[in-house]
Amino acid sequence: MRLGLSDEQRALQAEADRFCASAAPLLDADPEHAVQGMPSDGDSAPxxxxxxxxxxxxxxxxxxxxxxxxxxxxxxxxxxxxxxxxLPLSAYLVSVKTVGNAVVHFGSDDLRARLIPEIAAGRLI
Structure with missing residues (x-):
């Protein structure tokens, strides 16, 4: 029995690492980021x-x-x-982990169709 991550899961981690490495310019350009303390505090729409x-x-x-x-x-x-x-992930935690997952699992078809693609695309927080 293999207990480690699959190649696909490790590739997804590597994709996230590349994203994090490329995020510094977005954070530097975000005025909210400059006043929120630690990099992971608060939110960042960009x-x-x-x-x-x-x-x-x-x-x-x-x-x-x-x-x-x-x-x-x-x-x-x-x-x-x-x-x-x-990364500042407050928007992610609320929009994806709380609201998005609830809508995916318990929302009506209409609500899923209206909200989830917009959240997934990063256009709706």
């Missing part, structure tokens, strides 16, 4: 948009809703790397 544009929001959501249909373990592996990168 980071949230860039996560969506890169396809790193809702990776466990269905492809039909803008996700990538990864497993929850792959999602945790990705999120571990985003946290390690000290």
């Amino acid at each position: 980071i949230f948009r860039a996560l969506g544009e890169t396809g790193l929001i809702g990776v466990n959501w269905p492809k039909s809703l803008g996700g990538r249909a990864h497993t929850l373990l792959a999602t945790v592996a990705l999120e571990e790397r985003l946290g390690y990168g000290w």
Whole structure:
């Protein structure tokens, strides 16, 4: 029995690491970031948009809703790397982990169709 991450999960982690390495200019340009203390504090709309544009929001959501249909373990592996990168993830935590996941699992078809693709694309916080 293999207990480590799969090649696909490690590739997703590497994708997150590359994103984190490229995020510094976005943070430097965000006036909110300069007043929020530690890099992981608060929120950053530019980071949230860039996560969506890169396809790193809702990776466990269905492809039909803008996700990538990864497993929850792959999602945790990705999120571990985003946290390690000290990104400001308040918008991600609320929009994806709380609201988005609830809508994906319990929302009406209409609500899922209206909200989830917009969240996954980083356009709706």
